[in-house]
Structures are given as C-alpha cells and as structure tokens.
Amino acid sequence: MSPTPYLELEGVAAHLGERRVFDNLSLRLNLGEHAVVLGPNGAGKSALVKLISREIYPVVQQDSSLRLFGDRTVNLWQLRQRIGLVSSDLERLYNPRVCANDVVLSGCFGSVGIGRSQTPTPAMQQRVAELMDQLGLLELAEERFGHLSEGQRRRLLIARASVHKPDVLVLDEPTNALDLKARHQLLELMRQLSCGGTTLLLVTHQIEAVIPEIQRCVMLKAGQLMADGPCDQVLTSPNLSALFETPLQLLSANGYRQVLPG
Template sequence: MIDFHNVTAFQQQTRVLDGFSLHIGAGEKVAILGPNGAGKSTLLKLITRELYPLDREGSHLKLFGSQNVNLWDLRSRLGFVSQDLQDDYTPHTPALDVVTSGFFGAIGAHGHLQASDAQRDQARALLASVEMAGHESTMFQRLSTGQKRRLLLARALVHQPRALILDEPANGLDMGASLGMLNLLRRFCGPEHAMIITTHHLDEIIPEIERVVLLAKGQIVADGPKAEVLTSARLSELYQIDLRVSEQDGWYRCWHA
C-alpha cells in the first residue's frame, strides 16, 4: 500500500528524512511513535501528497503500487484526520457540511460544491456512527475539541477508504473524549482496512494495532510486532529518560521509573 525507498524530504530548509525506507502493506494496522521533531508529521504529509520527496535516482515513494497517483483517487482510498486539518477548518461550517465536504476534498462549504441527497443521507449516517447525530446544524466552531475530532473522522470515512491515517488522534482531548475517540477508531479496524496512527503517547495505540515503528531524528530505530517494540529499554532510549512499560488487555502505558 505504501512503499518508501531511500526517500529524502525537506520541510522548508530542514532535511527531515534522509534515505528513509518503509513498507506498509494493505490491511496493516501500524503505529508510528516518536518524540516531537522525529519526522512523524512529515511522513504523513508525504503519504497524503501535501509534501513531495526530493526527486533523485534510486529513490521512490509508491502509493498503492504507483509513483504517480491521482489526488482524487488518493482521497477516495485514504481517510485523513489531523490537528492541522482541525485548526484550518472553516469555523462557520455546519457539521453536516463538514462531513459532505469530504466528498470534494474541500475545507468548508462552497457554493459550487453541492452534495447530492444521497451524499447528505450518507453524511447523516456517518454522523450517527461517530455519535454526532443531532449536531447537523451546529457550527464547527461551537463544537468541543472531541466533537470536532469525531466530525473529522466522519468526514474521512465518506469514501469508505481502504486506510485511515490519523495524526495524534487524541491530542488535546480530555480523558473522556480521548477514550471515546479511541473506541470509535476500534470500530473501523476490520481486516480489510489499514490504519496508520502517529503519536508519542502509548495510550493512543489501540489493541488492534499490530505493528509499531519507532522514529527518531527522521530515522527508523525499531520496527516490528507491538510486544517486541514497546519495551522499557527501547522507549527509554527513544525518549532519553528512564521509562517503564506495562500492558493490560492490549493497552500499553508507561511511566517515569
């Protein structure tokens, strides 16, 4: 599904990834974990084509087997939720229009982009699925942070994508909203659906996540099954602090030793 090979990428004048390689197959559930500045957001921007890698010999970034991906086709295959999208969203957009805007890859409602009756019905069903029924007319700016995040999840699901990509999905949420969001994500973890979560919090890694990739300074320092990667030794080295890790019922937590 996603194939980085020897990829180099810049954010403005900063080289964030250099000779980076990563393969994620169809249907995989992967968490990408690392401290701030590790390259997590850059990685996602490369996947969603907000950012393009340096064009050089012996390097490629393939999505669904191709280096040349039509953006409209990509939007129908990948659903994306991020803090940046939430921050950029047009504040006076009613909740139902936030969801239908996903059909057009738009941010906000625009007069020339009119959803059909079938699309609006689908959007209402998605609002219900993320526990937002009854908020159709509520303006985006009047929703809580947790409600906004759930609304963007519904928007990401309009095309029934093959993969969900979530950049720190519980960032900024209180405990109740965080648990609610994570439980919603668990509903969309069928065997045919891939999920990629970037985070620096172990408690955002839902039990259905099977593989964890650790990033530091734009490089992969560990990649493998969750139980093998999420260890006290590896995370202590990653965050340069003495940590202890425990697991219960598929959920992981850590604390300062």
C-alpha cells in the same frame, strides 16, 4: 499470499520547510495491517503524513522512490478516496462558523468547506447522515464547528475522512488535547473502525493511544527508522527509553499500554 503495500518508501529524502527531515528513509506499510508510527516531536512523523497525503514531495534522486498503492504518480482525487486523513492541521483549516454537517459533507469533494459550485447529491447527503448517526453526531449536525468540543471535532473529522470508505485511515495525533472521557470515547471508536475493513495508521507520540488492535510499531527518531516490528516485540521499556531519551517503564493492562518514569 504476500501483503499488498499501500506505501513504499525507498531511500527517500524530504524537507519540511527549510528543514531536511529524511535523508535515506525506507519503509513499507501494508493493507490490512494496523500500524502505529511512534516518535517524539521532531522525529519526522508529520513529514511522513505529508508525504502520504502528497502535501510535500521527496527529493528527486537516483535509487529513491515513493509509491502509493504501487504507483509512483498519483491522482490526488483518487488518493483522497483511498486514504482518509484526520489531523490537527486539517482541523485548523475549517472556519469555526461552518456547520458540522458541512464539515463531513466537504469530504465528498475533498475540500475544506462547501463551495458555491459544489452541489451535494442525495447519495452524498445520505452517506453523511449515516456516518454522523453511526458516530453519535447526528444531533450536532447544525452546530457550528467552533462551538464543538475537541472530542466532537475529532469524531467529526473521522466521519469526514470516512465518506469514501477509504482503504486506509491516517490518524495524526488523534488524542491530543482530549480530556479522559473524550480520549476513551475516541479510542473505542478507533477499535470499532479497526474491525470495519479499513486499515488504520496511527501517528502519535502517546503510548496510551495505541489500541490493542494495532499490530505493528514503527519507531521514528530524528528522521531515522529506529525499530520496526510487531508491537509485542518493539514496544518495550528499553526501546521507549531510547526513543524518548528518558528512562521509562512500560506497563500493560487489557491490551493497552502506559508508561511511567523508569
């Protein structure tokens, strides 16, 4: 059976603010295939995430298309139920005074925070409690978001993104600003999520964040697809050196990878 795509880009051009990020990008990402989009700052990673979440739209032009789950037109509410997103942009949107429980609960409504007109159902409350328990966050339920560590906030946003049991979980630079302990805890959580039936899309510039379960590597450089294929074939010292424009040596141990100066 052929794989089922959740994202199909054909000859896409797109802008991020005033900057034209993509001119002719074609890419297909499939359900059930954990993948990493790897590239330096300015490569177009953030723009790709925003195309997936429909925060930006491609330039309308002939022979160009963007499909999500096979459709050109997307209901945003339905999309938020099928694709969970964790990003630093989302983290910055939250009021630091909101309690941790309400951060996760807001995912049920696809909102940032809980509005006066939004009344959580018992089923929603139960789902949130279950997720926070699974992710070791239950004791933090009443803590203010701004009082939590970076690692706790990141796990909280993963819980928020998981409330609808999405088909795809997009993790945009999830290990940024984490200390070693928090980073290792998050990587272990990612490994657990990868075995739970949700397709992971990791978007990062950090090789160390690529967990062993990631099967495919897409390298982006200056808005262009530089390489795409199985991690074992694409993640090499020459490719990484070309991608980041600096000599690099790739080391591997226990399924993880690390880079040293070449």
